[in-house]
Amino acid sequence: MYKKNASSTMQDVAKLAGVSMMTVSRVLRNEVKVKENTKKKVMDAIKKLEYTPNISARSLASSKSHLIAFLYENPSEGYVGQLLIGTMKQAQVRGYSLVLNNLDGTVADVSSALRELLEASRVDGIILTPPFSDSEEILDMLKGGHLPTVRISPQRKDYPFPFVCMDETKAAFDMTKYLIDQGHTKIGFIKGHPDHAGSHLRYDGFVAALKAQGIELPDQYIEQGMFNYQSGFAAAEKLMNLKDRPTAIFAANDDMAAATLSAAQKHHLAVPEAISVVGFDDAPIATSIWPRLTTVRQPILEMAEMATDLLVDELMGKRDLDKPRKNTMDYQLAIRDTVQSL
Amino acid sequence: MYKKNASSTMQDVAKLAGVSMMTVSRVLRNEVKVKENTKKKVMDAIKKLEYTPNISARSLASSKSHLIAFLYENPSEGYVGQLLIGTMKQAQVRGYSLVLNNLDGTVADVSSALRELLEASRVDGIILTPPFSDSEEILDMLKGGHLPTVRISPQRKDYPFPFVCMDETKAAFDMTKYLIDQGHTKIGFIKGHPDHAGSHLRYDGFVAALKAQGIELPDQYIEQGMFNYQSGFAAAEKLMNLKDRPTAIFAANDDMAAATLSAAQKHHLAVPEAISVVGFDDAPIATSIWPRLTTVRQPILEMAEMATDLLVDELMGKRDLDKPRKNTMDYQLAIRDTVQSL
DNA sequence: TAGTAGGTTACATACGTATTCACTGATTTA
DNA sequence: TAAATCAGTGAATACGTATGTAACCTACTA
Numbered sequence: 001m002y003k004k005n006a007s008s009t010m011q012d013v014a015k016l017a018g019v020s021m022m023t024v025s026r027v028l029r030n031e032v033k034v035k036e037n038t039k040k041k042v043m044d045a046i047k048k049l050e051y052t053p054n055i056s057a058r059s060l061a062s063s064k065s066h067l068i069a070f071l072y073e074n075p076s077e078g079y080v081g082q083l084l085i086g087t088m089k090q091a092q093v094r095g096y097s098l099v100l101n102n103l104d105g106t107v108a109d110v111s112s113a114l115r116e117l118l119e120a121s122r123v124d125g126i127i128l129t130p131p132f133s134d135s136e137e138i139l140d141m142l143k144g145g146h147l148p149t150v151r152i153s154p155q156r157k158d159y160p161f162p163f164v165c166m167d168e169t170k171a172a173f174d175m176t177k178y179l180i181d182q183g184h185t186k187i188g189f190i191k192g193h194p195d196h197a198g199s200h201l202r203y204d205g206f207v208a209a210l211k212a213q214g215i216e217l218p219d220q221y222i223e224q225g226m227f228n229y230q231s232g233f234a235a236a237e238k239l240m241n242l243k244d245r246p247t248a249i250f251a252a253n254d255d256m257a258a259a260t261l262s263a264a265q266k267h268h269l270a271v272p273e274a275i276s277v278v279g280f281d282d283a284p285i286a287t288s289i290w291p292r293l294t295t296v297r298q299p300i301l302e303m304a305e306m307a308t309d310l311l312v313d314e315l316m317g318k319r320d321l322d323k324p325r326k327n328t329m330d331y332q333l334a335i336r337d338t339v340q341s342l
Numbered sequence: 343m344y345k346k347n348a349s350s351t352m353q354d355v356a357k358l359a360g361v362s363m364m365t366v367s368r369v370l371r372n373e374v375k376v377k378e379n380t381k382k383k384v385m386d387a388i389k390k391l392e393y394t395p396n397i398s399a400r401s402l403a404s405s406k407s408h409l410i411a412f413l414y415e416n417p418s419e420g421y422v423g424q425l426l427i428g429t430m431k432q433a434q435v436r437g438y439s440l441v442l443n444n445l446d447g448t449v450a451d452v453s454s455a456l457r458e459l460l461e462a463s464r465v466d467g468i469i470l471t472p473p474f475s476d477s478e479e480i481l482d483m484l485k486g487g488h489l490p491t492v493r494i495s496p497q498r499k500d501y502p503f504p505f506v507c508m509d510e511t512k513a514a515f516d517m518t519k520y521l522i523d524q525g526h527t528k529i530g531f532i533k534g535h536p537d538h539a540g541s542h543l544r545y546d547g548f549v550a551a552l553k554a555q556g557i558e559l560p561d562q563y564i565e566q567g568m569f570n571y572q573s574g575f576a577a578a579e580k581l582m583n584l585k586d587r588p589t590a591i592f593a594a595n596d597d598m599a600a601a602t603l604s605a606a607q608k609h610h611l612a613v614p615e616a617i618s619v620v621g622f623d624d625a626p627i628a629t630s631i632w633p634r635l636t637t638v639r640q641p642i643l644e645m646a647e648m649a650t651d652l653l654v655d656e657l658m659g660k661r662d663l664d665k666p667r668k669n670t671m672d673y674q675l676a677i678r679d680t681v682q683s684l
Numbered sequence: 685t686a687g688t689a690g691g692t693t694a695c696a697t698a699c700g701t702a703t704t705c706a707c708t709g710a711t712t713t714a
Numbered sequence: 715t716a717a718a719t720c721a722g723t724g725a726a727t728a729c730g731t732a733t734g735t736a737a738c739c740t741a742c743t744a
Contacts, residue, residue: 009700020724025702033721052461056407057700059398060729081423088442097441097463100430119394121439229630262632265607288571290604351730362694367732375691399730402699 008049017045028053068311069099069123071114071132077227078255078283079300083129083152086304094312099123103132111137118147125149125311131195133163148314150307155197162314162325164307168198171296171331172205175278176250177213178333183342184248184276185215188239190225190232190260192252199227202252202280221246225256232256236263240275247342248276254283257293261338272340282334291337299329350391359387370395410653411465412440413456413474419569420597420625421642425471425494428646436654441465445474453479460489467491467653473537475505490656492649497539504656504667506649510540510622513638513673514547517620518592519555520675525684526590526618527557530581532567532574532602534594541569544594544622563588567598574598578605582617589684590618596625599635603680614682624676633679641671 014021019038026034027042034042045051059065068091072080084100091098099121107113118126125148132138133154142149143159151163179187189206192199210217220242223235232251236259239249251257257279261271269275271291279286282297306327313323356363361380368376369384376384387393401407410433414422426442433440441463449455460468467490474480475496484491485501493505521529531548534541552559562584565577574593578601581591593599599621603613611617613633621628624639648669655665 007700011700021701022703022724023722026723029702035722038722050461052464054402054700055464056398056401057729058702060396060402060731061700061702063702063729065398099439119392122394122397233632259630266632288601290575290608349730352732353730363731364695364733365693368693371732377692380692396730399699400732402701402729403731403733405699405732 007054008051010051010053012049013042013045013051016049017041064315065122065124066096067099067121067123068096068308069101069118069121069126070129071101071103071126071138072129073102073104073131074228077253078285079253079281079298080129082283082300083304086301087127087308090305090308091312094308096124096308096312096315110135111141114138114141123147124315127307127311128152128154128161130154130198131193134197148311150311150314152303152307153198155201157326162310162327164303164310164327164329166298166303166329166331168201169205169208171298172202172250172280173209173212174205175280175296175333176206176209178335179248179250179276179278179339180209180213180215182248182276182339186221186244186246186248187215187217188221188223188242188246188249190223190235190239190249190251190256192225192256193227194224196227199252206250218244225252227253227255229255229259232259233263236260237267240264240267240269246275248278248339251277251279254279254281254286254293254295257295257338258285258289261289261291261293272338276339278339286334286336293334294336294338295334297332297334299331303329349396350393352393352395354391355384355387355393358391359383406657407464407466408438409441409463409465410438410650411443411460411463411468412471413443413445413468413480414471415444415446415473416570419595420627421595421623421640422471424625424642425646428643429469429650432647432650433654436650438466438650438654438657452477453483456480456483465489466657469649469653470494470496470503472496472540473535476539490653492653492656494645494649495540497543499668504652504669506645506652506669506671508640508645508671508673510543511547511550513640513675514544514592514622515551515554516547517622517638517675518548518551520677521590521592521618521620521681522551522555522557524590524618524681528563528586528588528590529557529559530563530565530584530588530591532565532577532581532591532593532598534567534598535569536566538569541594548592560586567594569595569597571597571601574601575605578602579609582606582609582611588617590620590681593619593621596621596623596628596635596637599637599680600627600631603631603633603635614680618681620681628676628678635676636678636680637676639674639676641673645671 010021010024014024019042023034023038024042026032027039070084070087074080088098101117103110103113128149128151130153133151134156139159149161151161153165154163189203191203207217223238225231225235232255236249239246240263249260251260257277260277264271264275271277279293279295282295286293286295352363352366356366361384365376365380366384369381412426412429416422430440443459445452445455470491470493472495475493476498481501491503493503495507496505533545549559565580567573567577574597578591581588582605591602593602599619602619606613606617613619621635621637624637628635628637
């Protein structure tokens with residue numbers, strides 16, 4: 001049976017240990033030197049009293065909330081979900097909590113909505129996920145302030161905020177090259193949400209790879225998607241209804257690739273025998289579906305972790321000069337079961 | 343450009359409005375009567391100073407954190423995701439924030455892990471989701487304490503905590519009856535995770551419906567799943583490999599039903615022509631896949647909302663006697679495209 | 685006119701921690 | 715040997731809000 005302890009305070013610990021509150025405080029954050037002997041006495045007292053620091057008091061005194069705002073748009077996307085998991089975990093490790101801010105389409109005025117959220121929750125820092133990583137509206141608003149911010153997968157690198165990203169164009173190039181190497185020349189592409197920088201980067205890589213091999217790309221092989229299942233399904237159907245149907249489809253993310261698999265089923269097209277499909281992200285769905293999706297593995301969890309570290313370092317004034325403030329992570333191709341050699 | 347205001351305090355507001363802090367405080371929480379005129383002066387001062395209350399100070403003074411712990415096990419499940427969205431939204435409306443606690447399999451000792459979490463974050467109340475809604479370990483621990491708790495979809499109703507649930511047995515009964523009415527008599531069932539009360543309730547409803555119609559249920563028509571995609575896929579394959587294959591499969595949740603669709607595809611079984619499939623929950627995936635899944639619609643968002651309201655009411659001492667502390671919500675069958683009449 | 689009840693406001697203190705400043709004794713430096 | 719540095723510690727105060735207690739005012743009653 002659990003009883004919220006009649007909360008002993010730092011005062012009590014100090015008294016029991018026979019030292020001052022100052023010393024207790026120092027032991028807790030072990031920043032400055034404290035004699036081993038004293039330290040032990042304090043630790044014992046803490047254990048005996050089951051003392052746990054009062055977060056509110058700590059926040060008030062230090063004027064730090066130990067809260068990080070996590071801005072995202074669409075929680076149902078596998079990508080954002082993974083990002084969230086990684087960030088949450090690392091934030092906890094570093095002693096911070098997350099405030100989740102969903103700024104989706106229902107919000108008319110993004111910047112004023114953000115302003116309200118920030119004022120209400122008094123966060124110490126912000127993590128921006130796509131598409132907000134590149135939202136001029138938000139970036140400009142944040143630029144003049146003194147609220148530490150880090151961005152995940154931004155395209156524009158002319159803002160002063162540190163970031164973590166991946167060479168998405170090169171990854172898309174490599175994946176396209178892989179399809180070509182397997183003998184595909186008729187390759188359809190389902191673009192991502194136009195607000196997301198990644199959509200354009202991935203498309204650019206795709207186009208570049210085709211051009212490098214001298215392969216032509218008919219307009220009707222390009223369909224617009226929105227990064228979600230529904231739009232991917234619709235786009236895939238259009239490609240499949242083409243008279244000169246592509247032999248492979250490159251969807252700009254895994255959710256749309258999964259939808260493409262469903263569409264193939266509806267059209268009685270076996271994957272990969274009748275049509276090959278590849279995605280991007282290596283979100284959980286990639287290995288949940290059948291057949292398992294060939295895709296670009298983004299180290300999403302690691303990116304989230306690093307972004308969190310970057311931010312917390314900045315918050316703690318440990319702007320380590322060894323750690324670059326702009327990081328580009330490695331990717332790899334996850335070759336699985338949805339591509340057929342021709 | 344956003345600048346964190348050099349934070350004006352209640353003191354400043356009081357001075358500008360020519361009243362005492364006490365009055366400002368009262369205006370803010372408008373519990374007690376304040377003269378209209380005075381109120382207006384205060385509001386004007388607040389607006390002019392862009393005053394926002396300091397949460398830390400408020401928490402410290404009132405010894406309330408305005409935090410609710412949301413305990414869950416598997417965030418990837420569509421069901422929990424929806425629950426989270428609903429809870430988060432309503433918590434925000436009521437002026438509370440959520441602390442997300444994932445107590446998954448990686449934690450050896452659930453109750454001590456919970457104890458630590460509670461001590462560390464000092465939450466005001468707890469929301470329990472399945473399977474924790476029925477965890478004796480957790481319930482017993484909480485029972486003796488004075489930490490308000492509400493449960494979502496519990497089975498055991500002999501604990502003193504208010505809850506929100508649905509008649510899952512009856513819903514499963516109805517869905518099974520529907521399949522029978524469509525002419526199915528050979529119906530396979532994929533059970534859910536045994537730790538979740540819902541698994542058993544749903545199974546019971548299924549069995550009861552068959553028995554009511556005098557339909558026999560061979561042992562090999564029952565497969566154990568774990569509520570996730572992978573387990574659902576494996577279970578579905580076993581059913582499909584049966585010599586006397588069922589004509590319909592009832593999966594205990596939508597994730598497993600979606601997996602069943604994939605498995606059907608792998609086995610070249612058209613849905614619903616060759617085999618019918620139904621799920622339970624009406625999670626987002628139900629309408630994301632093709633064909634759209636026939637399933638039991640649980641009002642997940644509403645349940646989350648109500649649970650949050652129940653908890654907050656208790657926290658604010660508004661234990662409204664009109665509002666029952668035990669709520670059973672309505673469900674309905676979402677008849678879509680995965681069932682064929684025989 | 686005095687008394688009274690009820691509505692409205694002011695003062696002062698508590699909440700638990702972080703932190704500035706000052707102090708001691710010990711060790712090193714010139 | 716005197717001065718300077720330094721590790722280790724303590725006392726006191728600030729942080730911004732909530733709230734108990736007491737005082738105040740208004741209007742109404744007797």
